[in-house]
Amino acid sequence: MASVTASQPPKVATDPTPAESPQGRRRPRRFRRRLRTRIILSFLLLGTGLTALFAFLTDYARQRVESQLVEDVMNRNINEYARRFYVDPTRNPDLPVQQMYGRVVKREDFEQLRQDEPDWYELPDGIHNIVGSDEDGEPFAYKLAVRKTPDEWFFLAYDMTQALRGEAQLKRALFASLLLFSGLSLLIGWWSASRVMRPVTELAARLRAYRGSSQPKRLAGHFPEDEVGQLAEALDDYATRLTEVVQRDREFNADVSHELRTPLAVIKGAVELLLSRQDLDERTRARLLRIQRAEQQCSDLIGSLLLLSRNERGQGRSDVAVVAEQLLESHRAQLGGKSLELHLQGEEGGLVVEAPEAALSVALGNLIGNAVKYTPSGEVVVKLGDDAVQVIDTGPGLSPEDAHGLFRRGYRGTHAGHSQGAGIGLSIVSRLCELYGWEVSVRPREDGQTGVVATLAFGGGGRR
Numbered sequence: 001m002a003s004v005t006a007s008q009p010p011k012v013a014t015d016p017t018p019a020e021s022p023q024g025r026r027r028p029r030r031f032r033r034r035l036r037t038r039i040i041l042s043f044l045l046l047g048t049g050l051t052a053l054f055a056f057l058t059d060y061a062r063q064r065v066e067s068q069l070v071e072d073v074m075n076r077n078i079n080e081y082a083r084r085f086y087v088d089p090t091r092n093p094d095l096p097v098q099q100m101y102g103r104v105v106k107r108e109d110f111e112q113l114r115q116d117e118p119d120w121y122e123l124p125d126g127i128h129n130i131v132g133s134d135e136d137g138e139p140f141a142y143k144l145a146v147r148k149t150p151d152e153w154f155f156l157a158y159d160m161t162q163a164l165r166g167e168a169q170l171k172r173a174l175f176a177s178l179l180l181f182s183g184l185s186l187l188i189g190w191w192s193a194s195r196v197m198r199p200v201t202e203l204a205a206r207l208r209a210y211r212g213s214s215q216p217k218r219l220a221g222h223f224p225e226d227e228v229g230q231l232a233e234a235l236d237d238y239a240t241r242l243t244e245v246v247q248r249d250r251e252f253n254a255d256v257s258h259e260l261r262t263p264l265a266v267i268k269g270a271v272e273l274l275l276s277r278q279d280l281d282e283r284t285r286a287r288l289l290r291i292q293r294a295e296q297q298c299s300d301l302i303g304s305l306l307l308l309s310r311n312e313r314g315q316g317r318s319d320v321a322v323v324a325e326q327l328l329e330s331h332r333a334q335l336g337g338k339s340l341e342l343h344l345q346g347e348e349g350g351l352v353v354e355a356p357e358a359a360l361s362v363a364l365g366n367l368i369g370n371a372v373k374y375t376p377s378g379e380v381v382v383k384l385g386d387d388a389v390q391v392i393d394t395g396p397g398l399s400p401e402d403a404h405g406l407f408r409r410g411y412r413g414t415h416a417g418h419s420q421g422a423g424i425g426l427s428i429v430s431r432l433c434e435l436y437g438w439e440v441s442v443r444p445r446e447d448g449q450t451g452v453v454a455t456l457a458f459g460g461g462g463r464r
Contacts, residue, residue: 039193040186047185048178055174062170071127071143078102078145078156085152101157113153120144120155130157139164199228207235215243253306260302267295286333293330297365300358307359308431316356320364320389321348323357324382327365331372339377346384353458355436363432363440366425367391367454375451388457397450398442406442429456 081102105113114121119130123146131141141164145156203219210216216239219232271292275285307314321344328342335342353360364382371380371393378394398406407430426442433440439457446453 037193039196040189043189043192044182044186047188048182051178051181051185055178059167059171059174063167075127075145078147078154081156082147082152082154085154100159103155105153105155107151110153120146124148129160199223199226203228203232203235256302261299264295264299264302267291268299271295290330290333293326293333297330297361300361300365303356303358304362304428304432308428308435313436314356314359316354318353318355318357318360319348320351320353320360321346321384323360324364324368324384324389327361327368328382331368335372340372340375341379342372343379343381344384345381346389351384351387351389351458359432359436363429363438364389364391364456366429367440367456370425371395371452371454378451387459388455390456391454392445392451394449394451398444398452407440 081104085104110121123144125146125148128144128146129141130144131139133139139161141160143158143160145154145158147154203223206219206222218236220229220236223229223232271288274280275288275292280288303314325344325348328344332342368380368382368391371391375393375395380394381390381392383390383392407426426440429440432438433456437459439459440455441457442452442454444453445451
């Protein structure tokens with residue numbers, strides 16, 4: 001037997017990991033996964049976890065039972081080995097069990113044992129695990145039982161090499177089982193997820209097919225009376241109520257538009273009739289012109305709001321310079337004693353947009369109206385560009401709070417004070433831009449002066 005070194009498992013001292021400080025703690029990241037993927041992952045993790053647990057417990061039970069059985073056999077046989085030696089001390093007794101090697105060392109041979117088997121010499125009484133390699137490099141392992149008396153030392157070795165090979169084969173089989181059952185869990189999870197998610201996918205497909213329809217069809221009749229069927233029934237009920245609300249809203253907008261157009265037409269006809277008189281003084285004529293401009297603004301606003309309620313684009317082409325000049329002229333008549341100058345910069349007739357004048361007038365008029373309202377003195381300049389128009393004022397500027405909520409419905413800026421208005425003008429501008437594919441932005445001036453630059457960009461809808 002080759003001489004090997006008996007090794008005891010070392011004790012590893014581990015330092016406690018310091019608690020992570022709240023400053024260094026990472027916030028958990030959220031991953032958005034499809035429900036089908038979550039179901040497949042659940043089956044995969046469940047199958048892999050159960051299989052791995054079963055493999056671990058199987059290997060642990062095998063090692064524990066095998067170790068107990070071998071140690072019990074060795075404890076009984078070393079006592080029997082000692083008894084047979086004392087029956088006939090002149091010869092080495094036979095072993096009652098195969099796969100064992102026994103040796104008796106008498107007192108006069110203790111020093112010889114120190115030279116031949118130094119590892120055995122140092123071992124105390126008990127069962128020891130010995131591992132190593134022979135002269136050919138082949139690994140071996142055995143258990144060594146030791147009984148020491150003052151006159152004789154008894155050693156009994158049990159070969160564990162075949163057991164270790166069997167253990168390696170068992171671990172390979174368990175690993176293959178783990179892979180096999182993980183694959184089966186993945187397939188079962190994929191199949192189950194497909195069956196479970198098929199009604200949900202069909203429901204989503206039917207909902208997408210109804211997109212844009214003002215009268216969506218019923219969904220509940222296509223699904224059984226399960227959870228998906230209940231969801232389809234709830235969606236049908238919600239769609240019905242939503243359709244009724246939208247229909248009432250459209251009817252109300254159409255009725256209001258129709259009813260308001262009649263008095264506005266009366267006002268327009270009366271103003272035109274009065275303006276045709278030759279005996280009007282300039283003061284009365286100015287007031288009538290102001291009424292005429294207000295009537296036109298009301299008509300434009302009603303038309304634009306009606307298009308917004310229907311989510312429809314109006315047809316027509318508008319010259320931005322002409323509309324801007326009309327708006328500036330209207331605001332000049334309302335300045336009163338305000339020390340404010342209104343200018344138009346840019347080439348007239350150079351920028352034309354594919355939209356009715358009513359929509360352009362409402363969008364641009366709100367931007368000019370805000371600039372005039374919040375600029376106590378100085379100037380307001382409407383600057384025409386290649387594909388956009390800018391409204392530049394010399395007012396108090398724009399705070400970060402205003403920049404964040406400026407286009408929110410009902411929001412009034414920090415400089416609004418006691419001025420009239422409900423805070424919906426820029427909200428209407430934003431909705432019109434969304435409808436026609438325009439872009440609107442408001443930012444502070446960057447030339448060192450106080451004030452705001454409002455930009456209405458027409459994208460592909462403007463042509464020079």
